Amino acid sequence: MNSSKDDKVSKMKQSEHRLLSVLMLLACVLAWVSPLMAATAAEQLRAADERYVDLLRDKKLRNDRANWLELVESYEKVRSKGPSAAAKADFKIGKVYEQLAGFSGREADNREAIKAYRRLAAENPRNSLADDALERAASIHESRLNEKQSAIRLYRQIIAEYPEGDQVKEARKALKELGAAEREPKAEKSETKESAKSKAKETKDKDAKDKSAVKDKGPSLEEAERQYLELLKNPALRKERANWLKLIATYDALKAEHPDQAIFKIGKLYEQLGGFSNQESDYREAVKNYRLLAETQPKSSLADDSLLRAGRIQELQLNDSEAARSCYQRIINNYPKGDMLPAARERLSLIKKAQLAEVKAEAKPAAAKPEVLKTEDRPAAVVKPETKPVEARAVRLEGANAKSDEASDLSPGQSARVKSVRAWNNGDYVRVTIELDSKVPFRTFVLPPNADAAKPFRLVIDLDKSSLASAGRAPGDAAGMVSKIRFSPQQGAKSRIVLDLKEEPSYTAFRLENPHRIVLDVRTLSQAARTPTIAAERPPVIAPAPAEAAVPVKPATKPSAANGKGFGRVKSGQPSRMPTDVPSIARQLSLKVSRIVIDPGHGGKDPGAISNGLREKDLTLAIAETLATRLRKEGYEVLLTRDRDETLALEERTAFANRKKADLFISLHLNANRDTKARGIESYFLNLTTDETAIEVAARENSTSTRSLGELQGIINDLMLNSKINESSRFATELHKGLLGSSRAVNYKGADRGVRQAPFYVLLGAQMPSVLLELGFITNEKDAELLQDPGYQKTLVEGIWRGVNAYINNTGYAFYGGSDS
Ligand SMILES: [Zn+2]
Incomplete structure (x- = not known):
């Protein structure tokens, strides 16, 4: 009895015990599983991102629609893992469809993109991607589906709901371009729908009033600009000479209030009208107005532009190269710091050349003018007319x-x-x-x-x-x-x-x-x-570098193999038997890095990031000059893309490095962020990315929108197959290590933001290992203070040259690439 009772108790205890242990086990499992589940979401997102990059990179993959849809599916799976994961996934789904539509041209794909973007904004309105998603959706409506009203609604939503967001500017611009008024964002921000509605009505009434007021006073400059765009866009309007003259009269009325803008526009209108009418008198009017502007508003930022335009018309339309010459000369004399200087110089030298040629009575091909379509090609001296189009x-x-x-x-x-x-x-x-x-x-x-x-x-x-x-x-x-x-x-x-x-x-x-x-x-x-392929970029490390290899020396003789048979360049006396993709040992030993091009970011018209009283263009130039001095001391030959405050296009910078056959290319920049607490150092090399932060940096440095950058990734990709991604990544890694080492040594507290990749135009097409350095945040007070301190600039420079040395020495052979490819 007792024993059976005891049995029962012990059985109960046992089962209790079992239950407890099961519960404990369960708790353990749960504790173990939940972070695992969170990790899985991040993991899955990363895996999908990797597939995404693969897809962008591989033309074959890209061409198969199924791959795109599979990618969408893998993002769909992430959506169930919580709101933050869902927002990220939706954004990517939108992007994938948006890019797919770019390839497929299908309306349905565009619609799917919009759906995903809008779902993000609806389900996660507080997510930082919400306004970006709305902007993308709006832009698809606007530019791909030609659904202006839908676009306008979304742009307005961005302004109303995300007044502090980074898309507001873009939305305002878009609304302006669409000719739509934006509603008062503040009025709608924190109010009930009803009061918002009544406010909206008020605004509407006010708009109507404004319009009638405008009618009395004549259009504003903004209204005139809108009409101008309308005229250019609309062929039916453009055809009527009266419309041009009417708009010119409108600007004429604005002369008192906005003298330089109005006169410049009148000049431009006559110039453009001349393009349509082919009437000499229109061109003369254009010149008259441009010169008037330069005469009466010599301090205006449009004065040198006006002179250049006047010069061009006189030279190319009115055949008056003497008059043109005086315009160009005035730019050179009076606006030596302006951005029209290079163009003026170029035109002037062309005129001189042409006049010389005329003296020699040489036949010159005429400047391009619309002519009858005949054959592709008409050389200066036509020998025989072609019977059929060459294009065939x-x-x-x-x-x-x-x-x-x-x-x-x-x-x-x-x-x-x-x-x-x-x-x-x-x-x-x-x-x-x-x-x-x-x-x-x-x-x-x-x-x-x-x-x-x-x-x-x-x-x-x-x-x-x-x-x-x-x-x-x-x-x-x-x-x-x-x-x-x-x-x-x-x-x-x-x-x-x-x-x-x-x-x-x-x-x-x-x-x-x-x-x-x-x-x-x-x-x-x-x-x-003879350009080595990517696969060949990391040849096996050979014997330890001889001591002299650490001291870069200019190659004794520049290669004379420019017209060679497609084989790698070798030291003279060596048989040129090496296959193109395996650099010869002789080559590895004989060629050393000698020429480095440093590119101080921005300049001239483009100040780069501005914050804390500093301009990026000034600091990059100062640091570049210090760096050049330091590297020259080390025996390198150093060239700067600019050595003063001048405007340089991004592609011009790479072209310079290629033309100079540089061995290494370093573009210097300073970072910026809305979050003024952000600080630290980032090093970049050229590649595709889905990393939003990197995209933002690239968009800023490319001076383009994140949107067009996204669309361009697929195209850029094809061009990168020949670029030195592996070498550049190694180069970036070494420079980054050097920078962190030297800045930490002086107790720099900013973050190590790592070596990253993004599609930078300034690196695109570079034929040598190339990097873009973001040396600190101009938007952060502490970074800004350091960055303008010449002592700290030297610290950064010290880090960069250490990185350069490490890159060359760690290779175990003297670098062979740049000047050869
Ligand atoms: Zn920059």
């Missing part, structure tokens, strides 16, 4: 398949203007930049030589719906592999630019924004074949 025989040679498939910015009937064509040339490499006033699709191809017509290899760039009439003269005779850059007669709505080449080319083409540019990097095919 066009062949595509090596180089990027540079047919751009993005849509243009233009509405039907409108055409873009090529504003300039510039070239940087160094013999076996040339970079050509074509600047346009809007984005148009373009196509490039190579034509083989034609002995009959005495034509060489030609690289042809066709621009859709565009005109060369405002481009000035073609660069003409060039040195090195490009013998001539010229404009082909206008082919209907298409423009054609032709590069005459001495050799078969290899080339890549890419697009930049703000302003719209198409950039071509052209090399000789034999030269390109």
Whole structure:
């Protein structure tokens, strides 16, 4: 009895015990599992991000729609892991669909993107991505689906709900461009719907009142600008001369209040009208107004622009190169610090050249003017007219398949203007930049030589719906592999630019924004074949570097293999038997880093980040100069992309490094952040990324929006296959280590923000290991104080040169890349 009772008790106790242990186990498991679940969300996001980058990088993957949808699915799975994960996943889903739509052109894909972005904003309105998501959704409505009302609604939502957010500026701009008023953001911020409604009504009434008031007073400058854009956009309006004259009268009435802007615009209107009317009197009016502005408002920031425009019209439309000359000369004399100086110098030297040539009675090809479409090509001396368009025989040679498939910015009937064509040339490499006033699709191809017509290899760039009439003269005779850059007669709505080449080319083409540019990097095919591939970038470490290898010495002889047979350059006397992708030991030992190009970020018109009374452009220049001195002391040859406060385009900086055959390229910058507490050092190399922070930095440094950057990643990617990603990543790592080492040694407290990757235009196309350094945050008070201190600048410089030395020494061989490729 007792025993059975005891049994029962003990059984009960046992089961109690078992229950307890089960519960404890469960608790343990739960405690173990929940962080695991959280980790899984981050893990899954990262895995999906990696797939995303792979997809962007691999054309084959990209071309298969299933891969995109699978990627969406993997982000969908992350959505259930909590609100923060859901927001991140939704943003990526939106982006994936947005990019897919860019490739597929399907409306449904655009709709899916919008859906994901809006879901994010609806379900996680307090997430920091919410306003970005709304902005992207709005921009799809606006630019891809042509649904202006929907776009306007979303832009307004951003202003009303995220007045402190970073998308407000973009939203305001967009609304302005759409001709829509923004509602008072404050009125709607923290009020009930009803009062918001009544406020909205008030605003509406006020708007109506404002409008009638405007009618009495004549339009404001803003209204005039709007009409101006409308006129340019709308072919029906443009056709009527009366509309131009009416708008000119409108600006005329604004002269008293805004003298320089109004007069400049009148000049521009006449200039543009001249482009349509082809009437000399319109061009004369334009010149008159531009000169009036320069005369009466010499201090205006538009004065030098006016002189340049007046000069160009006189030179190119009115055939008065003497008058043009005086305009250009005035820019050089009176505005030596202005941004028109280089253009003025260039035009002046072209005029001089042309006049010399005239003296020699040489036949010159006419500047491009719309002419009848006939054949692709009309050299200065036409031998035989071609019977059939050369294009039929066009062949595509090596180089990027540079047919751009993005849509243009233009509405039907409108055409873009090529504003300039510039070239940087160094013999076996040339970079050509074509600047346009809007984005148009373009196509490039190579034509083989034609002995009959005495034509060489030609690289042809066709621009859709565009005109060369405002481009000035073609660069003409060039040195090195490009013998001539010229404009082909206008082919209907298409423009054609032709590069005459001495050799078969290899080339890549890419697009930049703000302003719209198409950039071509052209090399000789034999030269390109000698460029080591990425796989070859990390050759095995060979014998320990000889002591002398640490002291960089200029190569005794510059390679003479420029026209070689496609093999790696070797020390003279060595047989040139090495395959292209394995650098010879001789080569590894004989070539040392000698030339470093330092690029002080920003400059001139572009101040970079401004904060705490400092401008990025000033600090980067100061640090660059100190760095140059330091590196020169070490025996390096150092070149700066700029040594004063001047405006330089991003592509110009890389072109400079390529042209100078630099071995290393370092672009110096300072970071900025809305969060003024953010401080620390970041080092970047060029690559695709899905890291939002890195994208933000890249967008700022590229002076483009995060949106267009996202769209461009796929295109940029194709161009990076030849870039030295691995070497650059190693170079960035060494510089970063050096920077942290030296700054920590002086007790720097900012964060180590790591070595990161992002698509920086300034690094794009660089033919040597290249990095972009963000040396500190100008927006942080403590960083700002340090950054302007010459002592701390020296500390940073010390870190960079240590990094450079470490990069070279750790390689175990002298660097072979840059000047060879
Ligand atoms: Zn910068």
